[in-house]
Amino acid sequence: MRKETLSLGKSRGLSQCADQDGIFNILALDHRQAIKKVFVESAEPYTEAVAFKRATVKALAPVSTAFLLDPSIGAGPSVADSSLPGACGLIVTVEVSGFAGPKHARISRLSDDWGVDQIKRLGASAVKLLVYYHPKSETASQMKELVAQVHDECARLDIPLFLEILTYSPNPDDSQLDPEQRTDAVVQAASDLTSIGGDVLKVEFPVDVNAQADPATWDEACRSISQASEIPWVLLSAGVDFPVFAQQVESACMAGASGVLAGRAVWKEALGVSPDDRDIFLNTIARERMRELHSICRQYGRPYTEFFRYEQLLEDWYMGYR
Template sequence: MMSLSVGKLRGLQQISTPDGFILLAAMDHRGGLRKLLRPDHPEAVDDQQLVDFKMDLCRALAPHASGVLLDPEFGAAQAIVTGSLPGHVGFLVALEKTGYSGGEQERRAEILPGWSVEKVKRMGASGLKLLVYYHPDAPSAAAQRELVEQVAEQCRRIDLLCVVEAISFPVDPGVSKSSPEFARTKADVVVRTAEDLTPLGMDVFKAEFPGDLRYEKDPERLLEACRRLDRASQVPWVILSEGVDYEDFAIEVEIAARAGASGYMAGRAVWKVALAEKDRARRRDILESVAAGNLAKLALVARRFGRPWHEKARPALDALARQITPTWYASYATDTSMK
């Protein structure tokens, strides 16, 4: 059962609209961003070029989002120091390092060395995002559940909003994630992932869309898959864009919203239109016009058809309200040791 505290609730309020929708612009990409900027020669993209691109992204998209998702290496502190992130816009910071360890059929996410839950809190973030690679039948599933549980517990101890993102992968050798074979199982994998992970202490679930529009065109079947995801998730949930084209993501946002999603955390689907432009000034223009327009249109869809996060979180909100008495502060934050 979902549980909220004062600090977690404040973080959730900071990354959502006043009416309760989570409409985040995701820009926490790292290693993959080098490949996107220079597919022919990713190693030629230096660190400052990554920072520059992220700062342009943040300036263009933050005004049209309820919050942003940044990474600790090239985005979060830089966005604050340069003023690229407006002070009134909430932000999440990624906890994991880019990539994964383990084999293709037993992928494992790991926390970025030198980074921690406590440091995310200390820098003033609204919350953290932990990405895990998860398939319920993978040999690594138990270890990934343990990681989620550990991070969620650390967030509970210091009252920090915890968002978990789950990325699926095929466990059968020779099957790719983009294949029709995996597409046939994807809905079940995403739903079972929600069943496994959302009871472990997270506050928001960042889920994959439980379908693949390349192979499944029936909107009713896709809607039912999203309804299954909604029933499976014990916390408010949003969908991620997985790099699909904007037009497909807009369809996914509407279907997910109709099933109970509280928004999205949108990355490449919104801003990859600007990647081909190498001139920085012209690229900024594309980000501020096309990418920002994409985000604004998605927000209209999510708010028209979706469900505010506080509806799914109502029992937790009511329980928190009952705890707030004139002497609530006396026992607040008495269990803050990190383990």
């Protein structure tokens, strides 16, 4: 683990995304295609999708330290009408939704019309980059270059980078990795890419819980991520049911994770129901889920602040600030 000095802008951005003790309890709501599909037959699909995200942000802002939002139906609309309160951090997606290339050689892409500069101008606390990666994929070196590129852009503008990694099978004949391959891929990906860039790692649970139910296996795999990653890490939910995710979070935090970036496990039941039922669910069950996650993370998680040194400023520090 590298312990670098955290610049002022990155320090400010990360603190906006965490609680006062350095724990992340972030809601992930940057999903685009999955949410648009729900409203595809609506008279106004975009308006309905925006309404869903605004309602979710409003309901869960009191129990979330930050939100991860896409620019189109999430960040822009939620900032425009103040659905997202100033007390919550804002992380905005930089990559294009989905991937290019075949399933065994995936390529994450950036947009010509959206980037780190625009995210900074929006007033966001941080940038998120999703990278599809496998160490043995023919696109691995290309994805490393992408991480380095976005990391450098974030450093230039002094804004933190949340680096998300999703692994996959590089074998065109296999649709998914077997349990041992999955763990190895997640851990190696964390090692490969955090040595290049990023300030916080957003990572999938390293164990196939359907095939490996032993908690000791979970704990060992999560400890391996902590050993491999050179930056603090948070756990994503990958759409699993909430009780399973809560168990995963406890295992991850006990092994050194600094919190969660939780998505569908918290709010997926609010999709496809009436606005009234949606709001009831979000303000009761979903809100309680975020409270429970925060409690677990606060009890067991490692504050992200332990991973960094902080600038020691002299009286005239600002005179050379660039």
